[in-house]
Amino acid sequence: MNMENIKTEEEFLENYDSKQYEKPSVTSDILIFTVKEKRLAVLLIKRGAFPFKGRWAIPGGFVQMNETTEETARRELAEETSVKNIYMEQLYTFSDVNRDPRMRIISVAYIAFAPFNKLKHKAGDDAAETKIFYVNYKNGYLSLQDDNENIIKEDDLAFDHAKIIKMAIERIRNKVSYTDIMFEFLNNKDSFTITEVRDIYNAIKDIDTDDGNFRRDIRRKYMTDDTESEIKIIPTDNKYNYEHAGKPASLYKIVKR
Amino acid sequence: MNMENIKTEEEFLENYDSKQYEKPSVTSDILIFTVKEKRLAVLLIKRGAFPFKGRWAIPGGFVQMNETTEETARRELAEETSVKNIYMEQLYTFSDVNRDPRMRIISVAYIAFAPFNKLKHKAGDDAAETKIFYVNYKNGYLSLQDDNENIIKEDDLAFDHAKIIKMAIERIRNKVSYTDIMFEFLNNKDSFTITEVRDIYNAIKDIDTDDGNFRRDIRRKYMTDDTESEIKIIPTDNKYNYEHAGKPASLYKIVKR
DNA sequence: CAAATAGTGTCTTTAAGACAGTATAAC
């Protein structure tokens, strides 16, 4: 059939052959970040098959024909962590021709933020081994560390995953300064202290902000009415459960404006 | 062959069948922005085939097996404009299942910035008609306009391209505030006036900044030594070619620090 | 009481909006 003679869209669609060209495979990778022990951490999975068998990698999977890349990422997220409805955003699409030795794979990477208490149960349930690694990213060099002081260097990671993790950390560190993403790491959005929020902020940026200034900024952005932020922080009536000496902290909760 | 028995990576690769699953197609779209007549503008192509025949669309093409998505975008860029080596960055990957009525297509969108004098020659050369449209994006609604006052509304664009253009404009407007991208639109980086830079800045943000404040900011960021910017702006010896009354402007050029 | 953590107030620097005023050309 001659393409020039096709007159209607219906006719066109009937005659279009989507299988005539070779195609790359498409996967979604999901970087699940959390704050553990006042440190930024990421969940990785130990590869059980070649290539890179035994190495640590970002969870991911092939995009099915009936799902968006984000749906693929959420599916993988559910498989690895049993958490749903958490904050997620697209990071970047990686397409180097030889990034996977098996075949041409284009990968759409997503980042997700989960409170640690939602994450810690599932670890080890699955056949595939997962582990949460503390991230250490300074001066352009990344290393990861588990609870037993084992250190994973960039070259120990599978594929181009060191590059992806580094880009993700840069994105998160940047975005925490001008968005509300730090609250996504709170274990309980209906009952938290300002110190908990500051610990998250410090963990992400890997700095030690001045406590007084941090509280002033929180007051300005989230506790007054003349502000642009979408959310508001208000005190709760709950009592703080003292675990140590020192002035007991006030408890707050997040509400939409 | 049983997957369990595969022992080496070489063996694995020999036996991996990348054609066993149905795959989505992958394209790269390239949004070519310029500043024309002191207004932000984008290059679009008139579709010559179904679907959306006769509608305006973002140029794009299928990703070949031996090229990255960025290389695809640069290839399309060269086909439409004959410009090379211009600034380009990845915008976002669009993967809605039914975004293309023909078949499943995942599209990686890129944005590129070109000075208008590099762009204006090629238009009309090709078999496919291209046109540069002024963009008008306010209050969440996009409309496009050509030199003859013809107006293109969101629904007149092909596929989900209105959504993509809107996201691109937001990215550019945001980035112009904290990066040096505005200089990528200069017709001549070795001879320009501060007013030309300001016109570009105003065109992108669709505002009218105070001239004095803009010049002070340029001085601070690009003409002093205690600054973080990668580039520096220094005066040139060239003479200004007067075309009107008024004090003649100084000419500057951009140098790396 | 000391120790520990929570929280406030003040001083300073810097970026940036508003806007008045000056400089140098064409005509």
Place this chain on the structure above:
DNA sequence: GTTATACTGTCTTAAAGACACTATTTG
């Protein structure tokens, strides 16, 4: 001279770093 554009200086406000100080609990 007027007009048009280029350019400088000053006042003000807001955000944020540094840091001293106060408050309230445990032990």
